Amino acid sequence: MIKIEHLTKKYGEGDSCCLALNDVSADIQENTFTVITGKSGSGKTTLLNMIGLIDKPDSGSILVEDRNILAYGKKDCLRYRREMIGMVFQFFQLIPVLTCRDNIMIANECVKKCKKDYFDTLTEQLDIKDLLNKYPDQLSGGQQQRIAIARALINQPRIILADEPTGNLDSENSRRVIDLLKQTTNEYGMTLLMVTHDADIAKQANHCIHLVDGRIQQN
Secondary structure (H helix, E strand, O other): OEEEEEEEEEEOOHHHOEEEEEEEEEEEOOOOEEEEEOOOOOOHHHHHHHHOOOOOOOEEEEEEOOEEHHHOOHHHHHHHHHHOEEEEOOOOOOOOOOOHHHHHHOHHHHHHOOOHHHHHHHHHHOOOHHHOOOOHHHOOHHHHHHHHHHHHHOOOOOEEEEEOOOOOOOHHHHHHHHHHHHHHHHHOOOEEEEEOOOHHHHHHOOEEEEEEOOEEOOO
8 A cells, every 4th residue: 555665865965964764664464553662762753753744755656555745836735635544653743622522523624524423423532522512622632632533534534644642641541542443443444554662662563663773674
């Protein structure tokens, strides 16, 4: 489903130059759970951001369903992010002045697209139905992350990109969040790609991409 070919990305120039990705190639199969692991600064988030078109490489290509997404114009980029990608961030990225319901429904203009039965099923699965009229600052970290997951899933994207989604959670909430992500993405036939430092989470994945200094290290 996702074919990454010879991605290279550097930041800065001269002595301050940092090679974040160095000729990275990988294949990610449809309807699988893949983790990206490695030390801080190894290029994990950079790679995730490339797939999400949050950033672009200096060279290389990313094929999603045989289409080079790096060649997309502005409109196609917006359509790709709206229809194909759901993002789950470590720091939740909820809008504080909106209720949890509005935080979910604002994602990718879902108000026009989301069917009520799907919304009801999703919020019930994530155990957030009683939280929908509250504001983010009224919730615990685990509850906020479940709202963020609902926002990522509400448009039924093909690909879920999760960047350290348990990094700010305790062990109980971490386990619950991972279980929910695996369950919901599997049920709706989504492809889950997750950046993590957690070895226990990595063991649960179908595949692992391990980065060292911007390169994939083969096991």
